[in-house]
Amino acid sequence: QESYDIALISKGFQHQFWQAVKAGADKAAAEFGATVTFEGPETESQVDRQMDMLAAALSRKPDAIGFAALDSQAATPLLQQAKDAGIPVIAFDSGVESDIPLTTATTDNVAAAALAADKMAELIGGEGKVAVVAHDQTSRTGIDRVDGFVNRIKEAYPKIEVVSVQYGGGDQLQSTEITKSILLANPDLKGIFGANEGSAIGVVNGKTELGSAIVVIGFDSGAAQKGFIESGAMAGAITQNPVGIGYETVKAAISALKGETLPPVIDTGFYYYDKATMANPEIAAVLYD
Amino acid sequence: MTDTALPAKRGIRISGAFHRLLAFSGLIALVVVFSLASPNFMQTQNVLAILQATSVNGVLAIAATLVIITGGIDLSVGTLMTFCAVIAGVVLTYLGLPLPLGVLGAILAGTCSGLVSGTIIAKLKVPPFIATLGMMLILKGLSLVISGTKPIYFNDTPGFTQIAQGSLVGAVIPAIPVPNGVLILFLVAGLAAFVLGKTALGRYTFALGSNEEAVRLSGVNIDRWKIAVYATAGGICGVAGLLIASRLNSAQPALGQGYELDAIAAVVIGGTSLSGGRGTVVGTLIGALIISVLANGLRILSVPQEWQTVVTGCIIILAVYADILRRRTL
Amino acid sequence: MTDTALPAKRGIRISGAFHRLLAFSGLIALVVVFSLASPNFMQTQNVLAILQATSVNGVLAIAATLVIITGGIDLSVGTLMTFCAVIAGVVLTYLGLPLPLGVLGAILAGTCSGLVSGTIIAKLKVPPFIATLGMMLILKGLSLVISGTKPIYFNDTPGFTQIAQGSLVGAVIPAIPVPNGVLILFLVAGLAAFVLGKTALGRYTFALGSNEEAVRLSGVNIDRWKIAVYATAGGICGVAGLLIASRLNSAQPALGQGYELDAIAAVVIGGTSLSGGRGTVVGTLIGALIISVLANGLRILSVPQEWQTVVTGCIIILAVYADILRRRTL
Amino acid sequence: MGALIELIGIGKSFPGVRALHNVNFDLQAGEVHALMGENGAGKSTLMKILSGVYRRDAGEIRLDGKPVEIASPRQAQEMGIGIIHQELALMRDLTAAQNIFIGREPRRLGGLLLDEGALNRAAQAIFDSMNLKLAPTVPVGSLTVAKQQMVEIAKALSYRSRVLIMDEPTAALNDIEIAELFVIINRLKAEGVGIVYISHKMDEIKRISDRVTVMRDGEYVGTVPAATTSMETIISMMVGRTLTSEALTVPNTSTAPVALEVRNLNRGRDIRDVSFSVRKGEILGLAGLMGAGRTEVARAIFGADPRDSGEIWVNGKRAGISTPGDAVHAGIGYLSEDRKHFGLATTMNVRDNIALASIARFTRPGGLLDDGAMHQMAQRYIGQLAIKTPSDMQEARLLSGGNQQKVVIAKWLLRDCDILIFDEPTRGIDVGAKSEIYKLLNALAAEGKAIIVISSELPEVLRLSHRIAVMCEGRLTGTLPGGASQEDIMRLATQRQSTVAEVAHAG
Ligand SMILES: Nc1ncnc2c1ncn2[C@@H]1O[C@H](COP(=O)(O)OP(=O)(O)OP(=O)(O)O)[C@@H](O)[C@H]1O
Ligand SMILES: Nc1ncnc2c1ncn2[C@@H]1O[C@H](COP(=O)(O)OP(=O)(O)OP(=O)(O)O)[C@@H](O)[C@H]1O
Ligand SMILES: [Mg+2]
């Protein structure tokens, strides 16, 4: 009747998305009788700090490790160490260029952002100027969401122009200022896509401070975004299933420890939600506060 | 010799006023360039946006100015701001107390934290850099702990967003709806300038930075005054905490780290010396404005972000260099 | 007089050695506590992990030490490290040149950037804080521009990861596979200590921090030496760039900002004064080790992350306070 | 007995230094008690104990016959003990008035605000009572050392203490200012204030003190009445031997080549068309009142400050000097009058400070320093100038004031320049060492070096100079031969330009 010790090394810690992942992991831990620790670096650029966290986790000799890689390659030697020590590794959120992780619990960020592009096009009537406020220029999620959105617009909506892509580090205040600058520089802007929670909140703040009426599409959930969608300040948002990611990661780790086989990828899915669909049980289940 | 001293004094006064006028030159140059480059730049709304964007950093920078004039440094201004915002959240949202208590709570939390930093520095003789670095981490952690790593929303306190976002000026003159946050910035600046110039606290702030040992040898209780300066700076961070919380209508516990660098940069761009003894609040305001004009202007011009950083770096160096040239020739 | 002077001299020597021994006390206390608290802490693998985690920050802190002893400050160490890593990536991956040229390129890039900072500070008289803040932003932007905002992988240069991750020691004594990165840290530390203690550059480094004007009035070309110090520090950041790139097998262009604070913290925890004129490389190493032991130990103990921050803040203040007490009683 | 202050058996040690051992001292109300001793004898340390800066290790302090503990400067102030420190302790960024009243600022509005007007008026009143012409609102950092010293004196007076300690108050002052100070001292004395007076200027001791206590190597030697004891006796008590002083002999240098020539030097209002020359082997004295611009001339020649116009010729060649580095390269050395700000690297050790201008000489190929040679060199100068320090590794800031000055002198001796400008070289240096330095300067001149000595002490100028150039208000008002009378010098030193006086009058 032993309790498994599982170390989760994520890409971040303080942001609501990662707190939701943590909540899912805690839930699974409680259900399956494990203890989990959850750690992540300050920003999604600190690849080496994540390595130090992974190394410290390995020294602790946990039963299993969950790992959301900031860089697809950098961790290879440490993952090899884990494998040599017989510690199963589960990847979550982003994949690793390695066959060591037994499975990956993830969202397809490119596809999710493309869906946001489709919704944006629909809401602004297929033509006009739009912009993106994203969180990070170099992190995987930042790149995938910006690329997913911009490329989809380019491919499918020739009459829509992405006039500006700017990065606010996921900091609400900075994203607010950026949004205001974009709006003031482009008075005829139709919509903005906020590529993560902090960015999306910043976009809405900027929009309200200037009294603008543009279409805002957000990403992830959280109490603020849900409130904005409810009030109509935000048209809708893409949500992943962070709680599901955390839950599946821990569940997969425990299955691995029990010797069960795992599928190569666990797709935790993403959804578009707006005021109308927010209450649907299927959606409500993946939203977090 | 009074004969020679007097004209010199007059000379200083004249050049003093001239100085202050010219100190704006870097800022004005930026404004002119951006106005020419983009028709959107000088619009009322954008000017207000710039001012609004200056408010939080400006208030933090004023707090940092006080400490830097004593020859110290305060790395904790950013996370202390967040901590104060969280305290306001606890008071208003978790405890459901009325708005004035939340305001009081935030400012009090800032003052107390400043008291702690000041005591560590003055009594334990820990260097300000270390003491405030430690406080920065402690406050960052505590903000997360207290808030349960979740933002605290102020939805139950409807007036709260008015603190920074409402516009008393706009109610009187609808054409220029200067947000209250900006008013508060200027209010804090005025108060700080008053304290520095006219009160004993201000006098000792300069004296400490000028020659602490000499102040001690003069029989002044330097510990007490040093602690008072840090406490005052802490209180000002509390105001910044209210401003940011009001703008975001929430206390975001993860925010704050990194803000200290912008604040200190504004102080130093404003001509305050890191070695203490000199500094002005007006200079700090100009420094903070330079930073936000630069950020706004480059965004308005849609300069790619990586180049924004490069240009910002260059202009900060150039602005300060221009200021140095000006002082040398005068 | 010689009679009284001699025992005194001996007394100083003894207390000097004693001092150095005790300087480790904070570090040793931490190690003891963590060893008792967790059996995993003192295992070879974990000790090596701690050392490896210290290597990059340690090298950066040594660069910062040189500059801080002159009474300056270098905020650009973190982004300069990244810039040098990117340059290595360009040389090795984009241009496909052989490994030694990549190493040279990184160190040269660091030195040149240091030359630029030093020149801005010495010739244009821009305060070090501003000059290096500007450089920090410029280098951050340039790293993104040059790399195309993408990591540059060193997959085509197989030996590259060996720079930090290989183990020459392990090849000789397989039981303790000390990574080369750690060796390089100690090598750089040894070299820096040698330069500071035994060369003219070192002597001028201290002299500049002690009383720059007195040095100038002694007929010394202070500009040249100041620039030399910044250039040397830049070169050392180049080494740090190689280390981090080798550890990650990639140049991550967005990394680096914020690292300056850790580096400066290590310097100050190590007893070097921010006002210049004093400092040791050994102290800086100890400071860097304290930071990484603390981080590692708290993780090993599975302390929740928000509390890790709080505890780190407290212990940094306590460690420095203990050091101050020790000096006072001696 | 009714002594105001009694110090009995005071002892104090610093790491590696026994600064005081069993020292006795007492002070009566209304007396000036001189405290004498060589550099490093422990005078300042004793007075710092009395004024609450240091805690004593042993002994007892009695105030009005009652034992007291003085734990802080504030407590000393409250007991009525004021001190003018040897090392100026001013806040350079504050004004003179703000410095004087730091901690005791007049307030208004119930203590909320500072009353800047009252502050300046009070400071002005003190300046007036001292006959000092100084604006209370001038920032202290922009004042010369002499004026800073006057501000310190004004500050000490403002406390209206019962005991006033003056640690070398006249080191930076010239004769006129000293005379003003003595008037003040006599007034205080009449009011019943007890004054401890420390100075290395022997003539002053005779002029104002009632009793003299002599210390040597941290120990009490004895107390004698000033009026009936000969100067030789006091000096031999201080030094432990009798000093012989040589008279001035002016060598004939008229045929020696000109080493330094200054032509039409100008810099703002401070230097106006100054031209002079110095020959090899000659000592040129530069005399003048405070503010005459002598320091400015020296700094301009040395390249420390930019000059508006003028040429400097060294050994018959025009030297393009724009930085101190150029000057040193051309063979000019300059010993600054303000050792703390411009002379010493205070956190560095004695050895490095002496070597500071000559590091290149101790640098071997590859940038490596020859620390052994530096040590030997430092030991030589420590011996030659009798620098009192536990070792050449002692930090300069821990040396006594006079010994710090010797370290700076050693720096320039080591540098071995052909032309040496000494600005107040014997400031704070004891009689014994002073005569050693005079001998040294004479020897350097005999070696063929050209020397300029700036000194506010006329006897010193007269004792040393082969020729005396006198300045007033930035102009060179005349050059006198060696051995000229004090009256001649003063006449030139006060030769103000009438036009200047008119303009000032109109303003
Ligand atoms: N803080 C200190 N640490 C170590 N040594 C000290 C300290 N202060 C003074 N000393 C030493 O104590 C001795 C006495 O110094 P003090 O300053 O009292 O001399 P002094 O008589 O005032 O000399 P001077 O005439 O040169 O001013 C000197 O040898 C000095 O080096
Ligand atoms: N740092 C300064 N800033 C402004 N004015 C200065 C400064 N230093 C000196 N002066 C002015 O320069 C003039 C001459 O200076 P100074 O008193 O040093 O001459 P000096 O003849 O060397 O006098 P001393 O008797 O002190 O050696 C004075 O009018 C003085 O007020
Ligand atoms: Mg003395």
Ligand SMILES: [Mg+2]
């Ligand atoms: Mg002078």
